Amino acid sequence: APGVLYGSGMPLYHSAAGMVGMATCFISGITYLIRRKFSASTWLSDIRDYNVTCAQYIGELCRYVLATPDKNDDANNTLRLCFGNGLRPEYWEKFQVRFGIDAIFEFYGATEAPGGFSN
Known part of the structure; x- marks a missing residue:
C-alpha cells in the first residue's frame, strides 16, 4: 500500500505486534516502524517524524497517551487509522477526536486460538 507507514509501540515478542502487525506488513508490503x-x-512526535498513517495499539497505550498534556495541534498529524484491542469505550472517542484519527478498528482474538474477530 503506497504511502502507508505502520507503527507499533509494542515489542515483537508480543503477539499483537509480532504476529498481527508484522504479518500485515509482510503481506501488504507496508513499511513497519x-x-x-x-x-x-x-x-x-514519532507519528509526525516518521509520517505514520496506521498505528497499532493495546488499549492501555491509548490511555497513557491521553494522559499526556493536551496541545492545540494534537490532531495535526499523518495518522489516519488505528487498530488494536482493549480500547475502553470511555477513551475511544476522546482518543479519536484529540488526534484526528479517521477510523479505529478493534480486533478480538487470543494467542492460543487460530481465529479472531474484527469490529
Whole structure:
C-alpha cells in the first residue's frame, strides 16, 4: 500500500505486534516502524517524524497517551487509522477526536486460538 507507514509501540515478542502487525506488513508490503520502547510522551512526535498513517495499539497505550498534556495541534498529524484491542469505550472517542484519527478498528482474538474477530 503506497504511502502507508505502520507503527507499533509494542515489542515483537508480543503477539499483537509480532504476529498481527508484522504479518500485515509482510503481506501488504507496508513499511513497519519499530521503536525500541513505547513512550506516551514521544508517541505523537514519532507519528509526525516518521509520517505514520496506521498505528497499532493495546488499549492501555491509548490511555497513557491521553494522559499526556493536551496541545492545540494534537490532531495535526499523518495518522489516519488505528487498530488494536482493549480500547475502553470511555477513551475511544476522546482518543479519536484529540488526534484526528479517521477510523479505529478493534480486533478480538487470543494467542492460543487460530481465529479472531474484527469490529
